[in-house]
Structure formats: C-alpha cells, structure tokens
Amino acid sequence: MNSERVVWLHGDADPQQVGVKNARLAELTDEGIRIPEGFAVTAAAYQEFVREGRLGPVIARELRRYRAGRDLVVVAAAIRTAFRDTSLPQAVSDEILAAYEDLGGDGTEVAVRSSPAETQDDVADETFLHLRSGADVLAACRRCFASLFSAVAVGNREHRGPDHLVAAMPVTVQRMVRADLGxxxxxxxxxxxxxxxxxxxxxxxxxxxxxxxxxxxxxxxxxxxxxxxxxxxxxxxxxxxxxxxxxxxxxxxxxxxxxxxxxxxxxxxxxxxxxxxxxxxxxxxxxxxxxxxxxxxxxxxxxxxxxxxxxxxxxxxxxxxxxx
The missing domain is CATH 3.30.470.20 (ATP-grasp fold, B domain)
Known part of the structure; x- marks a missing residue:
C-alpha cells in the first residue's frame, strides 16, 4: 500500500517523489512490461529524515565553511558522514521495513539504489546488492540519501542550484535479478x-x-x-x-x-x-x-x-x- 514515504513501483508515480527512472518503469507496468518487484522510498521520506535528524543545520554549517575557504571534498564528506550516522525517523524506518517484509523480509535478496528526483549527472549513484536483512536495507537507504552530497553535486548546486535543502534523493528497493547467472x-x-x-x-x-x-x-x-x-x-x-x-x-x-x-x-x-x-x-x-x-x-x-x-x-x- 502506498503512502507519502513508500510507493510501490507500478502504475502512475510522481517522478519528483520516486525519481525519474522509477516513474518511467512504474508507468510501463500498466503496459504489461515486467520490472523487478519493489518500491521507492520517497523524496518526502528523505525530507522527513533531514528535518527530524536536524541535518539542515549541519548542511548549513558545512556550507558556510566551504564558502569561507574550506576544501569542497572535506565539506561534502562531513555532510555525508552526518547522514550515515543519523538514525531514520521511526515512522520512516517502520514503513520501509513493512514494505521489505511484503517483498519477503529477512532472507530476501534486494538491491538498493539512489534514484535522483531529476536527471542529474553530478550525483554519484549508490548501489547496494544482495542485501538480505531489514537492517541492511535501512543502512543502505541512509547511504543513498547521503549520495546527494557528493563533492561534485554540492559544487554544482552552489553554482546553479537548486538550494541544498530543496533537493531530495528518493531511493529504490527492488528484488535482485540474477543477471550474473543469466x-x-x-x-x-x-x-x-x-x-x-x-x-x-x-x-x-x-x-x-x-x-x-x-x-x-x-x-x-x-x-x-x-x-x-x-x-x-x-x-x-x-x-x-x-x-x-x-x-x-x-x-x-x-x-x-x-x-x-x-x-x-x-x-x-x-x-x-x-x-x-x-x-x-x-x-x-x-x-x-x-x-x-x-x-x-x-x-x-x-x-x-x-x-x-x-x-x-x-x-x-x-x-x-x-x-x-
């Protein structure tokens, strides 16, 4: 069942919430095309994580340091570390775990990937394969959220926008397709x-x-x-x-x-x-x-x-x- 935080990948989906790639895939399921079963952790869930984890002040502080002359790579790494060290809000983690349980739960192999809300060449794609537990899925989601703050992405947003606190990073969780065996x-x-x-x-x-x-x-x-x-x-x-x-x-x-x-x-x-x-x-x-x-x-x-x-x-x- 869809919510503001988790959207299953079938039928119409808002690309700003689930990511451009996910939205296109979801649309084609209505045309009878098979995609790996899965769901998107939405941009709204990302924003809730940033808000509840008080990451906005961390981002603002590190950006002030960058504008004052600190190395961009160091600043971006500090923001990503803060993301990885911050727990997801209980409501967000509960909905992700419930959706993963619907896929089969612990023992079910899934892939977790970053899925930018817009087509962005400067956002490093984070991909985690063969995850088999809810705890691993949650950790991978945090790391995918953090990928919005690669050094290149931070520098480009400073130059051309959007604002760092407006940008968002949906995440994809799908069953593994064993193409390595096929x-x-x-x-x-x-x-x-x-x-x-x-x-x-x-x-x-x-x-x-x-x-x-x-x-x-x-x-x-x-x-x-x-x-x-x-x-x-x-x-x-x-x-x-x-x-x-x-x-x-x-x-x-x-x-x-x-x-x-x-x-x-x-x-x-x-x-x-x-x-x-x-x-x-x-x-x-x-x-x-x-x-x-x-x-x-x-x-x-x-x-x-x-x-x-x-x-x-x-x-x-x-x-x-x-x-x-």
Missing amino acids: SSGTVRGESTFVRVRAAWGLGEPVSGDADQYSVHPGARPMIVKHRGAKRAKTVYAGLRGTEVVQTTPEERSGLVLTDDDIEELARWSVIADKHFKRPMELEWAKDGRSGGLYLVEVRARVLPVVTIDGPGRAVPVLQYTRER
Whole structure:
C-alpha cells in the first residue's frame, strides 16, 4: 500500500517523489512490461529524515565553511558522514521495513539504489546488492540519501542550484535479478526494425563483443541474428562489487537469447516508444535462476542529427547521446 514515504513501483508515480527512472518503469507496468518487484522510498521520506535528524543545520554549517575557504571534498564528506550516522525517523524506518517484509523480509535478496528526483549527472549513484536483512536495507537507504552530497553535486548546486535543502534523493528497493547467472543488454527501435544487444552477465554489453539481433516486429516477426565473441562477462562480487571473468567455450559459441526472448524485447521496445511518444532505449536483464526477462531502466534517446555540409549535402551525424 502506498503512502507519502513508500510507493510501490507500478502504475502512475510522481517522478519528483520516486525519481525519474522509477516513474518511467512504474508507468510501463500498466503496459504489461515486467520490472523487478519493489518500491521507492520517497523524496518526502528523505525530507522527513533531514528535518527530524536536524541535518539542515549541519548542511548549513558545512556550507558556510566551504564558502569561507574550506576544501569542497572535506565539506561534502562531513555532510555525508552526518547522514550515515543519523538514525531514520521511526515512522520512516517502520514503513520501509513493512514494505521489505511484503517483498519477503529477512532472507530476501534486494538491491538498493539512489534514484535522483531529476536527471542529474553530478550525483554519484549508490548501489547496494544482495542485501538480505531489514537492517541492511535501512543502512543502505541512509547511504543513498547521503549520495546527494557528493563533492561534485554540492559544487554544482552552489553554482546553479537548486538550494541544498530543496533537493531530495528518493531511493529504490527492488528484488535482485540474477543477471550474473543469466544475461543483460539493451533494446531500441530504429526505423521499422528493433535492435537488441545481449551478453552474458551484468551490465550494458560491450559494442562489437555482444550478440546483436535485428527484429521486424509484427504478427510474424523476422529476426536476423549475429553472434558476438562474448569473451568475458561481469558477475557480482560481494555486497557492492563486480568482477570480470572469462566466459566458457559454450557461452562464447552459443546465442544469449531465444527467439521468444528476442520477440518479447522487441515488443517492449515498440510499447515504450508508443507510450512515451518518442524513441526510447531500454536496459533489460534476464534472471539466470527463473529465466524471466525484466526491464531495469528506460531512457530517452536522441535521434541522429542531419547537418548540411556544403551545398546540397546532407550529412547524418550518427552519434547517439543517452540520458542518465
């Protein structure tokens, strides 16, 4: 059940409360697209934490020191330490723990991530993986709240705003998708085709190394497959880390996705483009335990720009920029 402090990720959601990435994912659940089950700890919960923990005066004091000449890195670190050392308000922690209990409670593996209320390149993404207890989830939420005060983010807000006490940091808590035991990749629509890239393990596939599929969606989809080298894959290593390991001969010689997987991802791409009324790029993950496909991020794409280079010569600029 949703509240001011916790919002489940399905249906319409306010991006200012749950974060831009979360809001987009939640919208697409109504279109039948699967995302990892989970919830957002809202911007309102963050603000309650700052208010009840009396962190506003700490932020103001450290900023005065910065404006008086103290090193920005030292100031930002002092603010983050205060965040990590401050307990969450009882009402906030109770609602987070209740939501985690609905996911399965202690023993249920979840990922906890920072989810900025606006698209911000200067906020360091904090991510905690394989958390298996309510206490660990609460600690990770505090650290994600603190990530709003990286040195770069503090410096940029000093320069261009918004005010430090107006900014907020929602947090995402979702079931772990074991893509390290399965696969991950991207999908996007291009003209009448959908392009899918896929590789074993975690993360966005390395260009030229991944399997690539071209799909013409429809009642009878046409699929063209190109097998990549897939020499290595990224797997989980510890609570926050990952490591790169060599793939097996079987993984290198085989294709990552089945035809059913490819068709489903192509369908998701068409749905997302239509829903958001613009070209989108999707990141997906396939759980190696359940075999299920999940959408983990959706972002707007910028189409190639056509420029004029001399009389009558239209030159396409094929560089795609991506939104964080």
